[in-house]
Amino acid sequence: MNFDSFRSNDSSPENNNRQGLLASGWRPYQRDFNLDFFGQILFHDTHELTQKSINLASYYADALGRRDYTWWANLLNVASDYTRGEFQKYWNYITPEPLMPDHRYKDVLSTETPIVQLVSRSSIPIDYVLNRLQEITVLRVLKLLGCPDIITQYYSERDFYFPVDKFVSWERLDVVNTVYAYWSKYDIWLQIDSYERGRRQYTLMARNIAPLINKATYDLAVMLSGYQSRVGKVHSQFPIRTFPADIQSFTDTVQQAVLNQNQLAVVVHGEPGTGKTAWTQAVAKEILVPFGYVIFILDHDAIANFVPPTYLERVCIVINEADNLAQNRASEVAQYNNKTEHILSLLDGTLYQSVIDDSGIQIDQRLVVLMTCNTTERLDPAMLRKGRVDLMYEFKQRFV
Numbered sequence: 001m002n003f004d005s006f007r008s009n010d011s012s013p014e015n016n017n018r019q020g021l022l023a024s025g026w027r028p029y030q031r032d033f034n035l036d037f038f039g040q041i042l043f044h045d046t047h048e049l050t051q052k053s054i055n056l057a058s059y060y061a062d063a064l065g066r067r068d069y070t071w072w073a074n075l076l077n078v079a080s081d082y083t084r085g086e087f088q089k090y091w092n093y094i095t096p097e098p099l100m101p102d103h104r105y106k107d108v109l110s111t112e113t114p115i116v117q118l119v120s121r122s123s124i125p126i127d128y129v130l131n132r133l134q135e136i137t138v139l140r141v142l143k144l145l146g147c148p149d150i151i152t153q154y155y156s157e158r159d160f161y162f163p164v165d166k167f168v169s170w171e172r173l174d175v176v177n178t179v180y181a182y183w184s185k186y187d188i189w190l191q192i193d194s195y196e197r198g199r200r201q202y203t204l205m206a207r208n209i210a211p212l213i214n215k216a217t218y219d220l221a222v223m224l225s226g227y228q229s230r231v232g233k234v235h236s237q238f239p240i241r242t243f244p245a246d247i248q249s250f251t252d253t254v255q256q257a258v259l260n261q262n263q264l265a266v267v268v269h270g271e272p273g274t275g276k277t278a279w280t281q282a283v284a285k286e287i288l289v290p291f292g293y294v295i296f297i298l299d300h301d302a303i304a305n306f307v308p309p310t311y312l313e314r315v316c317i318v319i320n321e322a323d324n325l326a327q328n329r330a331s332e333v334a335q336y337n338n339k340t341e342h343i344l345s346l347l348d349g350t351l352y353q354s355v356i357d358d359s360g361i362q363i364d365q366r367l368v369v370l371m372t373c374n375t376t377e378r379l380d381p382a383m384l385r386k387g388r389v390d391l392m393y394e395f396k397q398r399f400v
Contacts, residue, residue: 018155027161029161031097107361109141126224126305145183190205221296234281254391261390264368265391276372292313293368296316299320317369319370
């Protein structure tokens with residue numbers, strides 16, 4: 001082999017990636033001998049163990065007994081790549097592999113990051129916002145988990161590990177193939193796949209990840225209005241105690257119903273300026289957020305295409321001006337859209353519970369729907385049937 005070809009091979013992408021891993025802190029994973037694991041092989045795979053042991057011994061005997069070379073050359077031959085490779089195969093057989101995820105775990109939550117999607121005035125960014133919410137949830141869960149017990153990566157037929165005492169953040173971790181991390185305290189696995197242009201796929205796998213998701217999504221709110229969207233915290237300008245006494249008393253009834261019911265629909269109506277929208281924001285911030293609800297504030301276009309994410313245990317949907325949305329289907333205006341049917345399906349739970357997805361996280365979801373309207377006269381009569389709307393109240397005093 002000439003010098004040029006050697007230099008070309010040494011600078012191959014595979015070698016560069018391996019050198020990059022070592023330079024960034026990754027270290028070759030050395031498989032340790034485990035007596036219990038070896039005992040299982042000895043008693044349950046005796047024939048294969050015997051055959052592999054004989055084969056390895058024959059490789060060494062062949063390396064030591066060659067007559068074409070002197071004794072010291074034969075000793076050097078024992079340390080050749082060929083013989084060393086055979087020993088490595090044997091060692092890998094009698095030692096346990098690095099820990100790997102149990103893909104039978106039923107709870108799986110995944111996201112690509114960063115989330116990129118074009119948003120325009122002609123496109124309601126529902127998918128973008130829900131993907132952004134899922135990204136935030138996964139990243140928040142990772143922040144709650146903190147430093148894992150192990151971090152491994154398999155590349156170029158070798159296992160590598162990253163010393164956890166040197167771990168800083170997932171963004172700064174070099175990923176050239178697939179990275180696995182494990183938290184024994186929570187029995188949770190993380191899988192990271194690297195894509196082009198710095199994009200990554202984070203996948204969390206666990207037996208029960210719902211408690212961590214509940215913590216991660218605490219105080220989150222989503223606003224969808226036309227082509228605008230925002231994921232953050234719910235804002236309330238007026239505390240509940242600033243509302244009239246009768247509304248405060250009604251709020252106490254709503255709070256008790258939230259505690260007692262898995263599904264609740266509330267309609268407040270009254271003339272403009274009586275504080276209906278301000279009240280929904282106050283209830284969301286002071287009552288529902290402390291109970292762990294994720295708040296979705298949706299306008300007319302957004303509600304027509306919205307399905308609550310299945311991985312959220314508690315969801316609140318705020319719909320303002322519902323009389324312009326869930327209109328009486330006997331009217332001519334309501335004939336041109338299906339928004340009324342969509343609202344009724346949300347209230348019934350039939351829209352998103354009729355088909356259960358086999359993948360991902362499926363939990364028993366609690367749903368609260370807060371709706372405001374100027375008048376109930378234009379609402380479809382089916383909206384007001386018993387079992388759909390649980391509580392109604394009229395706001396009579398001018399508030400804002």
